[in-house]
Amino acid sequence: MADIEREAMEYDVVIVGAGPAGLSAAIRLKQLDADLNVVVLEKGSEVGAHILSGAVLDPVGLDALIPDWKEKGAPLNVPVREDNFYMLGEAGKLRVPNFPMPPLMSNHGNYIVSMGNVCRWMAEQAEALGVEIFPGMSCSELVYGDNGEVKGVVAGVFGLEPDGSYGPNTEPGMELHGKYVFLSEGVRGSLSKEVIAKYDLAKGKEPQKYGLGMKEIWEIDPEKHREGTVTHTMGWPLGKNAGGGSFIYHLENNQVYVGFVVHLNYENPHLFPYMEFQRFKHHPMVAELLKGGKRVAYGARAISEGGFQSMPKMVAPGVALLGCSVGMVNVPRIKGNHNAMLSGKAAAEAAHAALKAGRASDELSDYETEVRTGAIGKDLWKVRNVKPMWSKRGLLASLTLGGMDMWANTFGLSPLGTMGHGKSDAEATGEAKKFKAIDYPKPDGKLSFDRLTNVAFSFTNHEESQPAHLKLKDDSVPVSVNLPKYAGPSARYCPAGVYEFVQEEGKDAKFVINFQNCVHCKTCDIKDPSQNINWTVPQGGDGPNYPNM
Structure with a gap:
């Protein structure tokens, strides 16, 4: 609301979202120039409160950002020791051998983590460098400059009337201005949506695709616990109704992450993703693992699945989109946190170079180039056809032809070119x-x-x-x-x-x-x-x- 008078604070870089991308950007900015004024605004009650991920973490992003993360006590405590893949039927299972799978599918060298706790640790590293982090600060509006550039955000509005108007007890919040604004809101962030629409950043791109990930933490019988074991399943109960699958990760303290992903391009509107998840836990393999245990936490979030061909242009005057705001998940690996960290690092380096050159509020084209041609782009390019193939030809084709395509792309070959996604997930819904x-x-x-x-x-x-x-x-x-x-x-x-x-x-x-x-x-x-x-x-x-x- 432009007519509301607010105090304004000036920063070099304003970062929206204290996830892996935003915190990586903040850390890298202060590594490059300790005198930069950097602020991170987080809508959750604390850093990590809104972070939900599988998660098996590829540490390549941390390696690039904080090479001595082990010495600094990063909470990566459970290395992956065993990879299992199963095709499920209603009462049975078929083990898919590991040897035919492309090397990128191996979890050797990765860690089972709580990304919430990883982000809490990253926030400590950022604050030690002088980054200001304000949790409990929702960013509800963008502030635009005289030339149409993104100038900042409005944060900290409290006490609106039930109809959304300002009343006598409303705190109008404040404007936080930056020479650059980074949006690292996660999937389908409201400010990112506005920026993509305003500057037509998705023009010429495939529609972004999504999955719904649901996750429970269970404490199980110690005799059934196998720390470091990673299990993925496909098939039952979804069958032909929808794409998706499950994950079961054994972390420390006799806990397991039990998760289920449903691709949101399903046609049958009667499908009930949450109940598919609940039904999955009654499969004999899963039920036996969980029997005698107890669920201690639950959560859900959308996952960006469009991959390389769905990434919008990620820069506009004064603003850059980071991590899941762009969509950097490697779908067959079910991993995006490493790319989110690398994107934050790349955005920080581009902004630092621009500020050092005396520029401000322009387009950080070097960031875009690095994402598309560097490690992130190469990671996503190899797997770009897995999702559209699964959507158009089914699970079996994605396992066979998709696997062959990933192998070919490992050697720089592109026999299938780049497949498109077609409809958006909303348009895919049938009558x-x-x-x-x-x-x-x-x-x-x-x-x-x-x-x-x-x-x-x-x-x-x-x-x-x-x-x-x-x-x-x-x-x-x-x-x-x-x-x-x-x-x-x-x-x-x-x-x-x-x-x-x-x-x-x-x-x-x-x-x-x-x-x-x-x-x-x-x-x-x-x-x-x-x-x-x-x-x-x-x-x-x-x-x-x-x-x-």
Whole structure:
């Protein structure tokens, strides 16, 4: 709101988001010039509170940024000791041997980590260098300069009236101006969306593709625990209904990460990703592992899966997009944190060079060049056809032809060229009348749980008097279009039970948004077939409070 008077603070670089990309950028900037004024703004209640990732970390990004990370106590404590791949049927499994897989699929030299804890450690390194980090500060608006460049952000707005207006108890926040602004908001960030649209950064690119990743932490029987074991599965229960698969990572302290990814380009609007995850845990292999254990945490987030051909232009006047704001996940490896770190480092180096040359608020084209032609681009180029092949030809083709294509690209060959993705995930959603409803078993409360019970284990909290941060472009669309045409898919694709259709006898259905449950995964913003939901930031500090995700 341009007519609101706010205090302004001036920095050399303003960074939105204390994830691996933003913190890497902050650290590298201060390594290059200790006198630079760098600030990181984080919407979570603390650094790491909104970080959710698998995660098996390739340390190449840390190696480049902080070569002595081991001596400095980085929380990379569990090296991968064993890789397992399985194709699942409803009652059985088939082990996929490791030897035919391209070398990039090996996890040798990688670590099972909590990325939340890695980011907390990185924040300590950044603060030791003089970086200012402000958690609990949602960045709700961009500030533009006189020439149309991004000049800064508005952060720290609290106490809005329920209708979104400013009232007597509203804190209007402040403007933080930078010679450059880095957006490292993660997948489908609200400010990144605005920048991509304003400067038409996605022009000529394939649509970004996404998956929904859901994850639980379990404490299991010590006799079943195999520290350092990494297991991935494909097949059941998704079958032909959707692409995706699972991960099971054994970390320390008899804990395992149990996760499930559903590609969001599924057609059947009756699909219920969360319940697919819960059903997966009843497979004999998984149920036996978890039997006698207890779930201690839950969370969910969207994953960018479009790869090389979906990365938008990542710079505009005064601003650069980092990490998952661009989409740097290597899909077959299920890894993006290493590329996020490398992107932060590259953006910092480009900004430092520009500032040293007396430039400000221009386009950091050197950053874009480094991402596309350097280590990140080479990592993503080799696997660029796996996702579109899986989407268009199915799991078997992606395993066979995709594997062959990855092998060929390892040697610099490109037999398939670069395949396109086609439709966006929202456009891929089919009409309900063309598909059968799916009958999901009721959660048993031991291995599987209903959504609201699980959301309690994400430790999510939103101050209830604030306006809902989930905005409808047209209030009538959920009931008039999405319910009759698509069977109300928001009631299913949300992994936190935010959306529901309430039907009372003799009355029209009512669409209810329980924004207090939101775990900030952004799936609604991505998958809504009418593209009618706009995810924006709630006030700072609200949302999930992940302990060790």
